[in-house]
Amino acid sequence: MFVGIDSGRTDVAFANITDTEKRKEKYEFASYRQDNLAFEARASDPWEFKGDYRTLAGKRISVGKGTNQEKILLEWQAKLRTEGKDFTVSYYPDINAAQLAITSGQIDAYLGPSPGVLYQINQSKTSPSPKKLAGTHSGAGETSQGLIAATAKKDSGLAQPLAAAINHLIDTGQYKQWLDAWHLASEAVPRSEINPPGLPLTNT
CATH class of the missing domain: 3.40.190.10 (Periplasmic binding protein-like II)
Known part of the structure; x- marks a missing residue:
């Protein structure tokens, strides 16, 4: 996934990617699930x-x-x-x-x-x-709640529209439907955030 983003072959990765402060050196995030x-x-x-x-x-x-x-x-x-x-x-x-x-x-x-x-x-x-x-x-350990996020290359400008799209799904109820279908309702977030605080540099 990261190789694809780095090479330009992939614009956005939706997978079990955790938002970390170290990764923010190269990527930008739109959160959509608890980690x-x-x-x-x-x-x-x-x-x-x-x-x-x-x-x-x-x-x-x-x-x-x-x-x-x-x-x-x-x-x-x-x-x-x-x-x-x-x-x-x-x-x-x-x-x-x-x-x-x-x-x-x-x-x-x-x-x-x-x-x-x-x-x-x-x-x-x-x-x-x-x-x-x-x-x-x-996934962030005992002191904080980790977040899973849509991931794009830093300064690509994609985090903002991704967050807007995720928040639209939250507002329409589709987000809940999809999480329910995969038994992930307990990991729902109230809103998608752009580059929220991630795992600290000492825990990446």
């Missing part, structure tokens, strides 16, 4: 994550390598180890392998961007091994 991470677990498992990393003690958690969620998970692990406890971090080549690992009991939970997690949970509802949402956490 949340989600834990996915077997529906039969009573475990839930409610913001306290200590509840991860003894668990087996899968996460994507080199991702923001891995960074956050490893920070929690480091804190827990200073308290004499730990949990296992497992890596799989793709989301399908992680899903099989949850189903088979090889891991207790998977941590990933909430859109993908919520999609997998919805897809599993009628399967013999349904999954559940076991908790969420801001």
